[in-house]
Amino acid sequence: MSEIALAARGLNKSFGSLVVASDIELTLPAGARYALIGPNGSGKTTLINLMTGMLRPDSGRIMLDDADITELAPEQRVKRGLVRTFQINALFPHLTALESVTLAVCERTRAVRTWWRKVSAYRLEIDEAYAILSALSLTAVCHRPVREMAYGQQRLLEIALAMATRPRVLLLDEPAAGVPREDSAELFKAIAGLSREITVLFIEHDMELVFRFASRVIVLVGGRVLVEGTPHEIAADPQVRAVYLGRAMGKAAHG
């Protein structure tokens, strides 16, 4: 692995007396496929919120490539290539899938600044949006309002919206949340198929998926990084077994 794509240095955050991030150190090498796991309430989504700027840390720095982005607004981080998806669908219910992704592309190319030309005149933007939808096999439903799309398709659209921003680092918050188990592997195959130039960190509860698609695993407990290692190291780690994985690891070992 070569240079560092995203790093957190000594991140702290608390709400009153509740500590949600405590001295978090994190390093994602470029092109990595990392999983972030931990029991409910261990601060996984909070960590994504901190890194993408939706929350401000009390102290600590966030580095994208070599630049300090701690002070940047969420949209500025997106423009620099740090992009996330949401655990609970955060889509545009009355826009169609094509309109949604075209919007995201137009935000990137700054076409959104023009208000005197028709959207349909933006050939390149529309074609790019269509290509993204096509890569995720969403073209058959791309003219349907998002709220009428099947739930699994909406999960894919979450990823399509992120792809439209041309991310260099992608933080996926439970991309398969709510998707039936037998289908979530398919969804992860789509994620695994993303260009290796994109660095990916994903939150996932299903250990089987974590083992199949992550090269390294970070375990978060009570807002702290408990341990980091390869899936096999994590599986063998007695600490991890003790606090979190006891039953799930047993299942994964069989699977």
Next chain:
Amino acid sequence: MIPDSGSRLSGAIMRPQDPASAGAPAAPRDYLQAQIRWRWGEIVFWAATLLPFVLTPSYLVLASQIATTALFALSLDLILGFCGIVSLGHAAYFGVGAYTAGLLSKWGYSEPLSGLIVAALAAGIFGYLTSFIIARFRHLALIMLTLGLALLLQEIANSASWLTGGSDGLQGVHTWPIFGRFRFDLYGYTAYTYSLAVLFVVFLVARRLIHSPFGLALRGIRENATRMPAIGAVTRGHIRTIYTIAAAIAGIAGALLAQTTETVSLEVLGFQRSADVLVMLILGGTGRLYGGPIGAAVYMVARDQFSGLNPQYWYFWIGLILIAVVMLLPGGILGGLSSVLARAKDKL
């Protein structure tokens, strides 16, 4: 949210499409182009705006006021219907436009078209300045803020009576003939032609705007403002832009009223005007561009008729209509119409 049939992530969407649906979706650009096409209903609407010339020539003065108010409601629709900014003080920009046009005329320059442009600029600048406050808030806070701004402005206009004439209104407003040829007549013939033409031109601009990439971003803000930053959108910048544009259009509407009635009073800045336009827009249906004009027409014709029937208690009937529309047609008149049409289509 989740449709019950096919709610699973079916295998088909992860693999190459099945042949039945593969050819179905229209080419993306054609599809988006088709969204923008003029519909029959729109052509009928604009044709109907010419009917007062033929059917009710004695009501052209009212028709002119309706066209002016329709323009005002259209400007509110741009921020409320397309961006979710609830305003109870939109009359502030209407009033700035009205006083700008009125003062220009009082100081000796009464050319109507350039008067509109100057009024639009003045209201637009005021809109731009206030947009920095507006863009930082949402929902209920906006109602209070916009209301507060309009009240402030009205009291400033009231106390600056050396400029505005205070509660006596602005005296000495006249309007030169349009293009130096068409005089404003007692019957409102010129006034309605003029107001309707301005409404139509501004409507075309607004229609183009909402079908532009910027318009798409506005719909994105309405649909999910918190998601927008996550796709790299500078939401506040978008809100400032549309707020400024809406303020300029409201200013044009105000200037139209000043020019066609040749009076400006403090009422142009009043709470009543802000509340009325909001009611008209909701009555017609928000986020459809036509809701404002249709709501303005229905509301003002009803008010005219009811006050003729019973000069004392006519607000009773207005109240009854409002309650009926909200209860029976939650999306306003246009929302109701479109759901009726959708149901009829399903039956065919």
